[in-house]
Amino acid sequence: DAKIPEWEEEVGVGTAGFGVFFILFGILLYFDSVLLAFGNLLFLTGLSLIIGLRRTFSFFFQRHKLKGTSFFLGGVAIVLLRWPLLGMLLEAYGFFNLFKGFFPMAFGFLGNTFNIPFLSMLFQRLQGTSSMV
Template identity: 85%
Template structure:
């Protein structure tokens, strides 16, 4: 079993609140204050979960600098009260940063789900051609 420290538990809560505020800010027609608060909570929670050194080494790898610049630039633009443009830049940066994780996530969801339609959908998104 994986042991989770108290700091990681705080990080999961902080990240969850960050995602909540981001989604709530989008629902309220890109409210810049909620989006900025959600971004700060999300990044703070990420720091608590994986640590300062691992966070910096993840974001500042040479092949991820483009995604990092778009993501962090989007955060700065949201903080400067240009929420729509900032969220577009953040979304592109997020997809660029985490594109290697998507096949793993879809594979896990496809294997964990017993619902026939969702299992087939997740297997197709993962890239496997097996229909079993």
């Protein structure tokens, strides 16, 4: 594995951040298809800059993640074809399927980071609900 240059990772984080911003802005503007499509393209470009093309490809096309990948990338294609509501629903389902193994770890991190009584109890309970497999 080749080391990704630091500047490329920084550009990738910025690009992915702008992608998330455009996606959220597109949702706020009643599912504007141009903003959503632009956000999707920026997010995927930023992700591939952060972790590299080979790792991005191997993450999305693992055998057990093909269902989530097909829904996510199919949703991106549907958004590009100007069906934004249907495309975002497909993307959300695919995103959940792709990253469901990371949610317990993220909830555990949030529960330990924020020492708010009700929220930390909720995050710790959500952390134990799913396995990483």
